[in-house]
Amino acid sequence: MPLDYQKLKNWPLPEIRQKLETKDTMLYALGLGLGADPLDAKQLRFVYEENLLALPTMAVVLAPLGFWMKDPAVGVDWKKLLHGEQGFVLHKPIPTQGEIIGRSRIVEIVDKGKDRGALAFIERTITDAATGETIATLTSTSFLRGDGGFGGPTGPTPAPHKLPDRAPDKVCDLATLPQQALIYRLSGDYNPLHADPEVATHAGFRQPILHGLCSLGVAGHAILKAACDYDPARLASLKLRFSSPVYPGETIRTEMWIDGKNVSFRARVVERDIVVLDNGLATLR
Numbered sequence: 617m618p619l620d621y622q623k624l625k626n627w628p629l630p631e632i633r634q635k636l637e638t639k640d641t642m643l644y645a646l647g648l649g650l651g652a653d654p655l656d657a658k659q660l661r662f663v664y665e666e667n668l669l670a671l672p673t674m675a676v677v678l679a680p681l682g683f684w685m686k687d688p689a690v691g692v693d694w695k696k697l698l699h700g701e702q703g704f705v706l707h708k709p710i711p712t713q714g715e716i717i718g719r720s721r722i723v724e725i726v727d728k729g730k731d732r733g734a735l736a737f738i739e740r741t742i743t744d745a746a747t748g749e750t751i752a753t754l755t756s757t758s759f760l761r762g763d764g765g766f767g768g769p770t771g772p773t774p775a776p777h778k779l780p781d782r783a784p785d786k787v788c789d790l791a792t793l794p795q796q797a798l799i800y801r802l803s804g805d806y807n808p809l810h811a812d813p814e815v816a817t818h819a820g821f822r823q824p825i826l827h828g829l830c831s832l833g834v835a836g837h838a839i840l841k842a843a844c845d846y847d848p849a850r851l852a853s854l855k856l857r858f859s860s861p862v863y864p865g866e867t868i869r870t871e872m873w874i875d876g877k878n879v880s881f882r883a884r885v886v887e888r889d890i891v892v893l894d895n896g897l898a899t900l901r
Contacts, residue, residue, distance in 0.1 A: 619734065619766040620691050625722055627690060632679040632718040633745065638665050640803070641712040644674045647800035648833040649793060658846040670710035672851040673836035675752040676702060676829050677803045678710070678742050679718025685758070693762030699828050700735070701757035703855030707750045709848065715745035723755075726773055730765030735773060755855070776857055776895035779880050784871035788838035789886060792826060794865040800830040825861040831868060831892055832856060835883045838870035839898050843879050849901065856881075856896035868892065877901070 645651065645662040648671070653659065661669045685692045723737040740754040793799070797810040805827055808815040816824040836854060844850040862868060867886040870893075872879050881896035 617691065619725075619760070619763040619768075621725060621727075621766060621768040623691060624725055624736070627684075627722060629681060629684065629720040629722070632681065632720075633715060634679045634718070635715050636678070636711065636713050638668055638713050641668060641670045641674065643799075644677060644803045644833075645671055647796065647803055647830065648673075648837055649790060649796060650837065652791075658841075661846070668712045669848055670712050671833070671836065672706055672710065672840065672848050673704075673833040673854070674710050675704045675706060675742065675754060676832065677805070678752070679716055679740070680804050681718070681720055681740070683807070692760055696733075696760070696762035698759040698761060699756065699858055700759040701755075701855065701857050702829065702832055703755045703853070705753045705853040706851065707752060710751060711744065716751065717743045717745050719743070725760075725768055727766055727768040727770055728764050729770075733759055733761040733764040734766065734768070736760055777855070777880065777897040779882060779895065780873040780875070782873070785874045786842045786872040787869060788842045788872070789867055789869045790834050790838055791867045792830075792834065792862065792864055796830065796864045797824055797826050798864075800827050800833075805829070821861065821863075823863060826864050826866075828858045828861070831858075831862050831883065834868045835870045835881060835893055835896065836898075838868075838883075839872065839879055839881065842870075842872060843874060843898075843900065852877075852899045852901045854896070854898040857894045858892070859894045860885075860890050860892045862892050 642663050650659045651663040686694045720740040723739050726735040736758040738756050742752045743750050810824050868883050869886050870883045872881045877900040879898040883893040884891045
């Protein structure tokens, strides 16, 4: 049965309330590998409750909707769904504790044609429950590989950010831990693909893979380290495309091109020399 455009476009996404505690903020940072050097005072600020700061990329795990497209009533072939793109804009620093509210909407569904899939563009706004102030706006693109040819809009779709044609200005290598996916999943994404070897093998991987949003967080850490001197207030926005999975324990090399307040970037796995994040753009304050 073809995807029902109007039904999906108007699917009622629930408002999500989340009570954030300092341990959630620290656990997220630990899930990205911060704190590996016990003498690094700059990293300690994200994993220790004294003068605790939240990492900017933590925005992507706040008030999550969960895997709502798995509901049969949605009408999506969820087994062929891929997370294609992710971005966020920070309007104010992320609080380390308190109650937040997530409100999501489906912006558009673009039909790429039969056997070419479809794109679902989703926006989520994160607000402070106490003040009503907007903390962050998140954007994501889901690639619905099995749902093209339903007769919906064929565009427009945003062009990917083009990386500069020169050698990177800065490069930052960050090793991931063999157990990193098992730590990161405690921030809310319990997909067994990231924990259960049998599920991973069935999906075509040699072992459980790292969450795509964890890879995003590692690249965000690299930008924070190399371009912001670990000042989270300096990172205003970030967006990228996912291109390949990472296996826990591999080293992620983030290559950065800095032009004023714009940081173009991509990330590759050093051990396999494969680009895993591409067409990245971060903006600084």
